[in-house]
Amino acid sequence: MPQHTTLFGFAPGTETARAAEIVRLGVQADRAGLDLFSTSDHPYYGHRLDAYSTLGFVLGATSGIAGLANVTNLPSRPAPVLARALTSLSALSGGRIVLGIGAGGLWDDIERFGRPRLGPGQAVRALEEAITLVRALSGGGEPVTFLGEFNEVRGIEPADVPAPLIWTGSLGERSLAVTGRLADGWIPGHASDWVSERYRASRPLVDRAAEQAGRDPSAVATVFNLPGQITEAPLARTRDDSGRWVGGSVRQWTDELTGAVLEHGAAGFILFPTGDAPLDTALGRWAEEVVPAVRENVAKG
Numbered sequence: 001m002p003q004h005t006t007l008f009g010f011a012p013g014t015e016t017a018r019a020a021e022i023v024r025l026g027v028q029a030d031r032a033g034l035d036l037f038s039t040s041d042h043p044y045y046g047h048r049l050d051a052y053s054t055l056g057f058v059l060g061a062t063s064g065i066a067g068l069a070n071v072t073n074l075p076s077r078p079a080p081v082l083a084r085a086l087t088s089l090s091a092l093s094g095g096r097i098v099l100g101i102g103a104g105g106l107w108d109d110i111e112r113f114g115r116p117r118l119g120p121g122q123a124v125r126a127l128e129e130a131i132t133l134v135r136a137l138s139g140g141g142e143p144v145t146f147l148g149e150f151n152e153v154r155g156i157e158p159a160d161v162p163a164p165l166i167w168t169g170s171l172g173e174r175s176l177a178v179t180g181r182l183a184d185g186w187i188p189g190h191a192s193d194w195v196s197e198r199y200r201a202s203r204p205l206v207d208r209a210a211e212q213a214g215r216d217p218s219a220v221a222t223v224f225n226l227p228g229q230i231t232e233a234p235l236a237r238t239r240d241d242s243g244r245w246v247g248g249s250v251r252q253w254t255d256e257l258t259g260a261v262l263e264h265g266a267a268g269f270i271l272f273p274t275g276d277a278p279l280d281t282a283l284g285r286w287a288e289e290v291v292p293a294v295r296e297n298v299a300k301g
Contacts, residue, residue, distance in 0.1 A: 007268030009036025030062035032287035087159035138163035180209025221267035229275030
């Protein structure tokens with residue numbers, strides 16, 4: 001797993017037409033010392049790579065970076081099979097896998113894929129069951145019997161591999177409560193960042209649920225998906241009219257992310273490059289300029 005206190009990742013895309021480039025960028029990110037390679041999970045789209053096939057391929061080509069499906073489309077993946085995929089990838093990669101998971105979205109597409117539509121309450125209960133099962137089917141021990149609302153396993157041997165870190169992409173109040181009770185981390189939805197109203201309204205719900213479960217809220221890390229461009233020259237405005245981050249120069253990124261860590265408790269950032277710069281250029285500026293500068297500033301406090 002990543003060793004840095006503040007984690008930095010890169011999301012190069014999922015298009016099947018760019019498969020070789022995506023793997024190459026994953027290798028480049030690993031060599032540059034990034035912590036996370038991130039891919040999305042939308043199996044109902046034929047022009048996109050399957051998330052876990054991609055992660056397995058990239059992890060096999062790298063030695064230090066961890067893989068993250070951001071986030072796993074749970075309705076498309078039975079929880080016991082997902083648990084086996086995760087423990088297998090962990091064993092094969094030396095523990096370099098993080099489970100990013102959500103209750104589900106894009107339900108019209110999920111139904112087209114042959115999976116039943118769940119109501120909001122059902123989807124959250126299925127999320128809670130999945131997290132419970134992934135942990136139960138990891139770490140060795142006695143055979144597991146679990147008779148849930150959405151999953152049943154009887155006398156199934158757990159893998160003798162530790163459970164991965166589990167980060168949710170929770171949005172609603174009930175799924176945020178599941179995050180606080182059970183998860184190791186939270187990825188705020190819709191690329192909301194530390195100054196957004198969504199984050200300010202949602203994080204207290206995670207913290208309250210953690211406290212009610214007898215957990216330290218700080219045990220639930222916040223890792224931000226962060227779209228933006230890294231420009232050669234400073235931008236006059238680094239946020240748009242709605243307050244959403246759009247990017248800026250290396251110095252502007254460094255100042256912004258340093259403040260996010262030291263003032264808002266951010267635990268990590270995953271860059272989703274925007275703008276016209278080639279992905280190699282964006283990755284280079286991120287991994288070789290922004291990330292070392294933020295790490296140095298955070299270390300100084």
